[in-house]
Amino acid sequence: MIKRLVDAWVRQRFDVDKMRGPVEKQLKKPLPHNVGWFHTLGSMSLFLFLSQVVTGILLLVYYRPTVNEAFESVKFIMTKPYMGWLYRQVHAWGANLMVIVVFLHMLRTYITGSYKKPREVTWIFGVFLFIFTMIFGFTGYLLPWNQLAYWATTVGTEVAGSVPIVGEWIRTLMRGGPSVGSETLSRFFVIHVIILPWLLVLLVLIHLFLVRLQGVATMERVDEEKEVDKAHGTPFFPTHVLKEGIVFYILLGILITLAILAPFDLGEKADPLTTPHAIKPEWYFLPFYQVLKYFPKLAGIFVVTLAPIFLFLWPFLDRNKERDPRKRPFAVGFCILVLLSLFIFGVVGYLSETERQLFGKTYYFDVYGLPHAGTAAEHMAKLTDAEVK
Template sequence: MLAADPADGLCRRTTKAVLRFVEERTRLLSLTVFLSSKPVPFDLNWAYTLGSVSLFLFVNQLVTGVLLALYYRPAVSEAYESVRFIEEEVTFGWLVRQLHAWGANLMILALCLHMARVWWYGSYKKPRELNWLVGFCLFLLTLTFGFTGYLLPWDQLSYWASKVGTEIPGAVPVVGAYILKAMRGGEEITGATLGRFYAIHTLVLPAITVSLVFIHLAMMRLHGITPLPGREDSRKVPFFPHHVLKDAVSIYCTLAIIYFLVVVCPWKLHEKADPLVTPEGVKPEWYFLWTYQYIKYFPQQMGAVSGKVVGILSSGLFFALLALFPFLDRGDERRPAKRKLILGIGFLALAFVLAMTVLGFICETEHTILGTHFKFDILGIPEVVKKP
């Protein structure tokens, strides 16, 4: 029999001593064990991995964001050139920028799907109402990340889309002018806007989001994950490695999708921003497009108030209803087949948002469909320009 290596024993004792030192002072190890050892039903499906996919995408944003910040310069005279430098000169800079840009879009999509899963299985019901609310705040924060980050490259599209985007809250009566000034740091989009968007994007939002993600996960751990409706008595298995393996497969697929997008349709850097040249067809990003399009259908004036204001307030109401959804749908029933009304309303809302998004994309463009050439006006209504 071989004698035990004394160096081995020393190594093990030192590791143990270091871990005990950290544990006694921070309780970090107990917290990690607490968060990762929760038992989960063995039959959770793939939709239950969407929260972890969102978490992975958020970590991707943090890591790539820090790397970008090493080279990015938030000044009107340097922002565009610094992004170009990252794309063309920095080793793997293009990859980091692409992962950040595509990661942001996929994170918003993953969050929408995660929300849809929670909504479909009624996982927002008692006692998880507050966790839905925390999640909803995370969703709003992620949209704000998208809005503030979009301006940073300081190219034509980002400049004009931010101008249009800041005009929307600016139209709210009484407080609108103040909101607009606070957002822009003045009347127009200038270096002051760039500076505050950068500070919010890189300092304020990450700090609040990280804190809320911790609260979200701790609350999820506290109540345990909701079992599939009707399968409340399913056998429980440890979270690690059973569910973690499933999460890992979904995360791996997400990585494959990001790399596919990065290679096949890289995120473009357009011409440098020029405040004197308005490009044609400026539109906000896809996740804001439905609100932007929806507001257009209101007439100029509706009685004493402007139609735009009614549009803005009613889309605000839509978000408020979504946030308060668990407090409106209060029954215990979670089986989708028994919640036809609620799910029906949800599907109608989803169809409306999708329709507005499609109209938003198609408006102010020209397309040839089955040989006929159409021009779509500002409302997305087609006009035949040339027949076959």
């Protein structure tokens, strides 16, 4: 009854029928047959972004972005307001999951060859989105202002500063001064809370618009794509959306489970005078951080910047017209190689400068990841002065 009244009221003011058409078209848009479960990853990235925005806004109510209050405010959030701890943990875990999901989405796009003509621009926007997601992570990591945050940011900005010629300038600009401090916190806060969110909204809208405009890629060869019609495609709504719903609920479950079973520490308040042993950046930067150790400065920077450059240029470097991964052995092989090296260097980076017990014996992994029998203390004693430096 009420529904009919509202309907009538709206119809008297807006041309609902004119809107209905395009909306229905978008909703019922037929998707090619190759669209499967892995095609929900894009929406999951969006869901995680929205989750971060909502939890981020809630955290913002109590968070104080000053050196004196930041740590205390995070402690407050974790202990006083109702469910405050949940929002903080969901936000922290959401950040990690978002990096993973965006990466997996990118991987899916790569494997299905969807980045090829005519969708190169969509891919470029996607790579930007991935990079900005990592920057989101980098800037957000500092905000709790604990020892981990402070020193990881010091190391991260130090690496940025080792770029030739403009390095020092970049580092000073990032830090807002000679070292990480209140200015750094302010800048990172501004970037994390206003600049990046709006930037991402804009980029996501464009990215989605392009996807809708050009339609989801099929598995047919480049220049041989056939338009999907209603009879042969799966309607986006409700069929594909249902799939997304399933994955959404499972992802939500994982997010909350991680928030409760593996919560992030509050940590110790940042102390610029005490450097903890073996500071490392967050896991998604670890492979690059580790690789940098093996090369002298300039060469290292060069090697590491190859990665994003490659990502951007890939659709233009790849001349193969095939989309089917089975028909693209080189591309798939290269991808596996990259994945393996990311994994290996990530693990090595994780193990480096730590003491582990393996099969009953103690080993100390040095800064390059090489294992030495004995404890950390024993290893340190053996180092010469030059090596210590």
